[in-house]
Amino acid sequence: MSALLIANGHVVDPAGKVDGIADVLVENGVIARVGKNLKPKSAQVVNAKGKLVTPGLVDLHVHLREPGREDKETIETGLRAALAGGITSVVSMPNTTPETDNQTVVEFQLSKARKLGLARLFVAGRITKGGQRIAEMWELKNTGAVAVTDDGHDVDDACLLLHSLEWAKTFDIPLITHAEIASLSHGGVMHEGKVSQLLGLQGQSANTEVLAIQKSIALAEEVGARLHIAHVTTARGVDEIRRAQKRGVRVTAEVTPQHVSLTHEECLGWNTSAKMHPPLREEEDVRAMHDALRDGTLTAIATDHAPHLVSEKLLPFQIAPVGTVGLETSFAVVNTYLIRKKVLPLKLAIERMTSGPASALGLPAGTLRPGAAADISIFDPDIRWIVDPWTFQSKGRNSVFAGKTLYGKATDVFVGGVPKLRDGVVL
Amino acid sequence: MLEPEKHMVGVRGDRNLSCFDVCSIDDLTDDDIALIFDCAHAFKKLGNQKYAFLRGTTTFNAFFEDSTRTRASFELAGKQLGSETINIMSKGTSIGKGETLHDTAQTLDAMHANVIVVRTEFSGIPQFLAKHVQAAVASAGDGMHEHPSQGLLDAFTLVEHFGARQLKGKTATVIGDISHSRVFGSFVRIAPRLGLKLRVAAPRTFVRNGFAEAFPSVKIFLNVEEALTGADIVMALRVQEERGGGKCLPTLREFSKTFGVNERRFALAKKDAVLMHPGPVMRDIEVHNMLMTRDRTKILTQVENGVAVRLALLWLLARRTDGRKKSFTHI
Structure with a gap:
């Protein structure tokens, strides 16, 4: 022994x-x-x-890029990064090439991670096949997928989203939405506000997210499906979630370390590292994230770790790819901006990075109770x-x-x- | 040295710009603006002349977007100063093809450019280039951000017409597509420097979130008549259909009827008000045809002044007399 x-x-x-x-x-x-x-x-x-000493952190939102864009990240480098950040469980996003919308890719990712023996990998599969029809979720789940999401995009077709929620409900699969009304965000490369005005960049308003949250909550409520809302950024967006939770809707939500610590001011100087979707918002939004983390509207802090090539981020702001890496700064950001500044008590902050996210998707992780891994x-x-x-x-x-x-x-x-x-x- | 050159050297004295690049009006101090205007004024008075000020220098006009007047204006100014001017004009050039900006910048720099004039659909690119090249960078318009040489020539035209002191406290009304207009982006930054009170008349579709926070001194009107009443300066902007401005309007017809500057509306402004437009004008859409040829219409004066201002700008950027060198970082 x-x-x-x-x-x-x-x-x-x-x-x-x-x-x-x-x-x-x-x-x-x-x-x-x-x-x-x-x-x-x-x-x-x-x-x-x-x-x-904490339970290994659980990160619900990580882009590992493999298969397809191994130049940006691999399962190996991503899981090593997770370990360096104190994260022992990650949920990988399915926007790979080929897409993680079939059992083959799920099996490939899981077997690769098993052989590597680094952090634990949980795989999210896609909600849809190319935004056109429902992916084979039952099979995805049977292969080991813990959730489905079309992260990077919303399911724009409301009818398809409704039926996807119904299909997910049938097999008890959590559905993660990327809340964004595409027709409203179209062309917007950052938050629409003072900074977008100063930089001469087209913005996307907070309503881009708020309306999408309303839409997915309304449909999930009708269906009774398990809904998890990825990377919430707007004050009014968390209000919608809070109200839905009070009515008993099965909705959970996450926020990223960057959205609890930084604002759209980071984009000044056309800083492409601060370009992300959803975008960095305003001070009052950041404060609303703090309140929602305190009162439990938001139960998870997830990085939305999104690696890109250096050369891609040297493109003009308008066409540079979106996202920031986060696995190796996640704890430090939460510690620096939330714990040390007494925005969140230590225990609550750790909860939002361990058992909070684990229970949102029902993952066997995030605690040190006897018997746990x-x-x-x-x-x-x-x-x-x-x-x-x-x-x-x-x-x-x-x-x-x-x-x-x-x-x-x-x-x-x-x-x-x-x-x-x-x-x-x-x- | 020829007589006109001697005169210009006398006007300039030992003055230099405080900055090495002009990517934004905010790069310029009040003294810089005064220096540019003094030189532009003298260049204009001397008329069409040839100078040897920039002999031996190279000016790249890197226009990654269509342009007629601005490019011609910069080219003419460069040639009059004796600089070798080279035009790179291609829509969707290497930048669009995925070449990184630092490659584009360093390529031009490797050709020992003295000045790179850049026009691009991407906001912030002139600033980016400026940080990474030895050459002086002059923005000729970046995306929806700024068009500083236009802002300077607009301001110069007003100073010339009213006089710098008399200009203080005057009211300028800008009409139209402020949300997509880099001309407005520079004018809104230079107007307070001239002591102007700035009004904007635009449909709500052109007033995006954050405008009031970004430019708190600007007064916004949804009614064009109200905005024009008592104005000393009226500036109409072109509807930027190519930048998506079209989505914000039902039709140009309706825009023309509701925000176009016609004689009846222009009469609401002060009796001696001037009318400006950065061009190209869509006649009868933003500005009624009849107004185009009036004395108080400064549209062609703006074009003429554009050359004078760019003569000043290129001279001051390419020939420093204080020996200071620009610092930049290779990436």
């Missing part, structure tokens, strides 16, 4: 209601106990004094560092946080009790 003791760390396991100095005992890759002064007969001991992350929350994308494990250098000073880094990560990151180095 192999045993591992992570000793004297500040253990935060929101699902297990733990928040204090404690030891974590792992036996055979499974959490055995969390408690004070554990004295196993024999165990490898990791001293976590002064550090933060020993996915554990250890952070030094006080390390001060300046983000240099050239040091990333990810192939993507397009970080909106490049050059910013952040606090906190993962030092050690275990997946199934096996060390995968030690002293900040991916093993």
Whole structure:
């Protein structure tokens, strides 16, 4: 029997209601106990004094690009990046080439990840085949897909979205929407507001998202399907979600680290690293995200990690691709902008990065309760560092946080009790 | 040195621009603007002349978008100053094909350009080039952002007509497609520098979210008559159909009826008000045909002044007398 003791760390396991100095005992890759002064007969001991010990973080929104755009990212580099960020479970987005709209691609991704043995991969398949008809969701689920989404685009055809929700409901598959009314956002390359005016760029208004959230909630409510709304960015958008949850609609939602910390001002200077869909919004939207994270309207923080080539991001703002990488800055951003600034209490912030996202899609992850797989992350929350994308494990250098000073880094990560990151180095 | 050159050197004195590139009105200090206007004024008075100021220099007119008057104006100015002017005119050039901007910039720079004049459909490109090339960059219009040489010539035309001191406190009304207009983008930045009070008359479709925050001193009118009443300066803008402006209007016919400047509407402005338009004018759409030939209509004066302003701009950018060198970064 192999045993591992992570000793004297500040253990935060929101699902297990733990928040204090404690030891974590792992036996055979499974959490055995969390408690004070554990004295196993024999165990490898990791001293976590002064550090933060959490369930391995869960990221519901990651673009791994494989198959198809291995020049931007591979399953391997993406999962290594996740480990470097203290993330042990990622949900991959299906906008690959070929699309992840069939069992073959799901099987390929899962088998690749299994062989790599890095962070855990959960695969999302597509809602539709090319926005034209419903993808074979039942088969996707049977192959291992945990959700379906057409992320990158909404399902513009409302009838198709309705029937997709019905199909998903039939087989109890969570459906993730990218909320965007395409006809309204058309041509808009950033948030429509003061900064788009100053930069001479066409914007997309908040209503682009708000109306799409209303649409998908209304249809999901009619069907009774499980709806998860990806990367919410607007104050009025979270209001819609909050109201729906109060009426009992089965809707959950996530927000990205960038949308809880930055505004459209990042685009000044035509900064293409700050170009993303949905776009960075305004101060009041950021504050609304904070409120929604506090009151539980938003239960997940997910990165929308979107790696692109350096050369693509050197294109003019209007035609540069959208997105920022985020796996390796996720915890540090939350720590720097939310925890240290007392926007969110530590325990709640960790909940939004562990059990919150896990339960949104029903993933077996995000807790240190006895019997759970020993996915554990250890952070030094006080390390001060300046983000240099050239040091990333990810192939993507397009970080909106490049050059910013952040606090906190993962030092050690275990997946199934096996060390995968030690002293900040991916093993 | 020939007489006109001596005169110009005297006008300029030992003055230089505070900046090395002109990509935005915001790049220029009030002194810079005064210097440009002093030189432009003198160039204009001297008429069609040949100068040797820029002999041995190369000016690239990199026009990645259609242009007639601006390109001709920059080319003429470059040639009058003795610079080798080279025109690169192709719609959807290498940039559109996916060449990265730094490649485009560095290619032109490798040809030892002294000045790169750039016109592009992409906002922010002149600024980007300016950061990464040795050459001085002059924007000839970028996307929906700015058209600084146009802003300068518009302002110069007003200063010339009213006098700098008398211009302060005057009211300018800009009519039309402000949301897609880079001409407006520069005028809205230079107008406060002249002490102008700025009004905008536009249908709500052209007033996008954030406008009031970005340009808080501008007063917006949805009614063109109200906006024109008592104005000293009236500037009509072209409807930018190619930039999607068409989607914001039912028809040009309806725009013309509701926002076109006709004699009846122009009469609401002050008796001695001037009428401006950056061109090209869609006659009878933005400006009624009859108004085009009036004395108070400055449209052709704007074109004439465009050459004078660009003579000043190119001279000042390509020939510094203070020995300062622009710093830039290769990427």
